[in-house]
Amino acid sequence: MSGLFREETAVKKFMNSVDTVLTESLDGFVAAHADILVLGDEHKFIRRKTLRPGKVALISGGGSGHEPLHGGFVGHGMLDAACPGQVFTSPTPDQMLAAAEAVDTGAGSLFIVKNYEGDVMNFDMAAEMSEGVQQIVTNDDVAVENSSYTTGRRGVAGTLVVEKIVGAAAEHGLALAPLKALGDRVNTATRSMGVALTSCTVPAAGKPTFDIGDGEMEFGVGIHGEPGRRRDTLKSADAIAQEICAAILGDLGDKAKGPALLFVNGFGGTPLMELYLMYNSARAIFEKHGVTVTRSLVGSYVTSLDMAGCSITLTMLDEETTAFWDAPVHTAALRWGM
Amino acid sequence: MSGLFREETAVKKFMNSVDTVLTESLDGFVAAHADILVLGDEHKFIRRKTLRPGKVALISGGGSGHEPLHGGFVGHGMLDAACPGQVFTSPTPDQMLAAAEAVDTGAGSLFIVKNYEGDVMNFDMAAEMSEGVQQIVTNDDVAVENSSYTTGRRGVAGTLVVEKIVGAAAEHGLALAPLKALGDRVNTATRSMGVALTSCTVPAAGKPTFDIGDGEMEFGVGIHGEPGRRRDTLKSADAIAQEICAAILGDLGDKAKGPALLFVNGFGGTPLMELYLMYNSARAIFEKHGVTVTRSLVGSYVTSLDMAGCSITLTMLDEETTAFWDAPVHTAALRWGM
Structure with missing residues (x-):
């Protein structure tokens, strides 16, 4: 039980140990939605069960702890894959590369990234190591101009709106460049x-x-x-x-x-x-x-x-x-x- | 601001005053879902915008504070109306009668009631004052045999399952008696x-x-x-x-x-x-x-x-x-x- 306690104060959470919170939650998530989702090896990503050849692949991700963002938005009409980092920690480029490889059907991939330094850096690295990748960086938070983890504004709840609208457009058959332009336009709005x-x-x-x-x-x-x-x-x-x-x-x-x-x-x-x-x-x-x-x-x-x-x-x-x-x-x- | 504070401790809730929490929340709820929902006079009930003549009307309700239960389950394939009481307080028979009058299209009404003494008493009174009403009382909670507010087991989250399954059956055209039997069967399961x-x-x-x-x-x-x-x-x-x-x-x-x-x-x-x-x-x-x-x-x-x-x-x-x-x-x- 030691993993539940810190400094003699119980963490009031449903968990078995701090080290397995994320993987057990992901296992439950994918089991509950096995009709539409598949978990990648080593819990690196969540992807759609059925891919659609010729559609631009939309991939997002970020630290866990923001659920249902982003895994809850994987499926028809929205994302193709999501990479969950540890809680409030960016996923690694390795995760994004594995996700892109799993869902890219030849029409290219679009990364949707919330503006945090770690996320931006890691998605950038993954994009440089891939071909045919474009990125949208969301920065909808007007609260502060720069913050603890960002240069410029933070990407927050508006990211859902970008993922939904760009996801529908990708399903509709838009190509990579117009999708990127649409995503930037929605972010700006x-x-x-x-x-x-x-x-x-x-x-x-x-x-x-x-x-x-x-x-x-x-x-x-x-x-x-x-x-x-x-x-x-x-x-x-x-x-x-x-x-x-x-x-x-x-x-x-x-x-x-x-x-x-x-x-x-x-x-x-x-x-x-x-x-x-x-x-x-x-x-x-x-x-x-x-x-x-x-x-x-x-x-x-x-x-x-x-x-x-x-x-x-x-x-x-x-x-x-x-x-x-x-x-x-x-x-x-x-x-x-x- | 006095309404926000009690005994010098702030109530950490988004609200304007304790007296208007429920009505303001209901106003927002119905405005956000105006495509499918209508609010009854004096906030007595929430009902479907479009009724289907000849379908048995399903009506539920209970104290507020359990949202989305029950108002969030009003619409095609589930409830026809829901009566929100004050927080953790049974709605009044007057509310149930107004709801039944608003949504009964001639095939009778089925009340779905969680087993709490106040709810049961008030729905009973409303049923006695109406014609063609049957009731299902849910009591799925195995925790305790009797409780602070119940004789017998409490009705809790399983009520959603009863409302979904009976709601679909009503949409499918089942009559009042078989719907009541189906609801009792789902509750028992x-x-x-x-x-x-x-x-x-x-x-x-x-x-x-x-x-x-x-x-x-x-x-x-x-x-x-x-x-x-x-x-x-x-x-x-x-x-x-x-x-x-x-x-x-x-x-x-x-x-x-x-x-x-x-x-x-x-x-x-x-x-x-x-x-x-x-x-x-x-x-x-x-x-x-x-x-x-x-x-x-x-x-x-x-x-x-x-x-x-x-x-x-x-x-x-x-x-x-x-x-x-x-x-x-x-x-x-x-x-x-x-």
């Missing part, structure tokens, strides 16, 4: 910002990543619990939504008019009841500004282990991106139309 | 048990429902945080799964052979990574016993606000119930085949 009410606890650390008082929140928090804009006293849902939406709208500028996808994302420890309440606040603010919320997503999709908190993402849509958002998808975490 | 690692916090109470030490868990906890079998020291995931699965298998007796649905449910504060790890443990135990896991569901579907913990549900399947489980469903929280 997307802004996010989050707030944490509690810290997450990394299993191997055994204690909260950061301390936060009973009456405090971390405004602009990152998805690894890294600092945001400031520590503040806990505000009402409307006040929190107001500040996040203002940051998003301010950053979008003139683009913040017309149809949009509003995505309220939970960080893992926040129940749906509160997420829908935040959605209600955010939607009213955006619509008052001239945004028309034509598509919605509410749930815990890009998480930070057990952190209580949420992020708000707005993606400005056009006719093409709306159609790709609506297109059929069949993954563990997102499914419609099939 | 279903067993659940849960464990809590932390308490939940009811917004209006402003503090945790129960105290639990750093190294403790509540074994057999109810979905309102009510006591289970015992308080124990935190065990490994395998040890927890072993005891839950043994209780389920022991109670099912000779029936625990052959095809089954394994449903690992999060209570709201537990991330997917841990739920899939628990699924992995539970599946191995059930399969060793002679159960064949042919269908799976993993996620936070029947929650207890922000409680960390999970439950394991096993439903023994046959050809008919498997087909109804697989049938198309389009609700906010469960969707496939359409």
Whole structure:
């Protein structure tokens, strides 16, 4: 039992030992979704069971602890493979190469990478060692310009939107260059910002990543619990939504008019009841500004282990991106139309 | 801001005031799913936007705080309406009557009720004041024989399975009496048990429902945080799964052979990574016993606000119930085949 405890404080997690949390979870994940998913050797990647020859292969990945991102988005209409790193740790180039080899059917591969130094470096290395690879780097987080782990903005929940829309376009038959352009366009049309009410606890650390008082929140928090804009006293849902939406709208500028996808994302420890309440606040603010919320997503999709908190993402849509958002998808975490 | 604070301790929830948590959340919920859902007057119920004349109407409900249950299961292939009570408080007969009036198209109504005294009493009253109503009372929790709020076993996560299978059968055209019989049969084939690692916090109470030490868990906890079998020291995931699965298998007796649905449910504060790890443990135990896991569901579907913990549900399947489980469903929280 020693693996469950650190400094005489129990880690309040369902696990057998810190060393096997990831592999046991992946084994369960692929067993539960064996109709659509296969696990790569040595747990290097999760891939679609059935590949479609001639389709550009979409590969993503990153540190674990953000589930269902990215493994939960592998399947028809979204990713072909996802590489899970250790918790909050970039996957290795070796994993990406193995994934690319497993799912590339000759039309090339597109890596979708969240902007963190480790991820970018390792995906870059894998791309250099492969042929016919392009990359999209997501950086939708408006909270901070640079952060603990990034030069430039962090890639957060908006990555889901890029993966869904580019995934549908790949299924539709788009080639590598236009897919890369589409992904960059969706990323540019997307802004996010989050707030944490509690810290997450990394299993191997055994204690909260950061301390936060009973009456405090971390405004602009990152998805690894890294600092945001400031520590503040806990505000009402409307006040929190107001500040996040203002940051998003301010950053979008003139683009913040017309149809949009509003995505309220939970960080893992926040129940749906509160997420829908935040959605209600955010939607009213955006619509008052001239945004028309034509598509919605509410749930815990890009998480930070057990952190209580949420992020708000707005993606400005056009006719093409709306159609790709609506297109059929069949993954563990997102499914419609099939 | 006073509504956010109790006894100088901030309630770490996204909310504007304790009095409007439920209505604001419902407003957001129905706005996000306006393509399929409509809110009844005075927030009395959530119903399908489009009704199907001649189909038996399925109506459920219960205290709020268990989201997505039940509102998240309203839509094609599942419920016609759901009545949300205040947090952990039964809805009123008035709500059920309003819902039944709104969705009954002449083929009768079936109430699906979790076994709690308040829910049973209020649904009974509504049934007596209506015509052509039958009821299914779910009681899948093997943890305790009687509890704080029940005579007999509590109805917990297995209620989702009853709602899905009976919902598909209603869509398929089954009449009221066979639907009632099918629901009772699915309930009888279903067993659940849960464990809590932390308490939940009811917004209006402003503090945790129960105290639990750093190294403790509540074994057999109810979905309102009510006591289970015992308080124990935190065990490994395998040890927890072993005891839950043994209780389920022991109670099912000779029936625990052959095809089954394994449903690992999060209570709201537990991330997917841990739920899939628990699924992995539970599946191995059930399969060793002679159960064949042919269908799976993993996620936070029947929650207890922000409680960390999970439950394991096993439903023994046959050809008919498997087909109804697989049938198309389009609700906010469960969707496939359409």
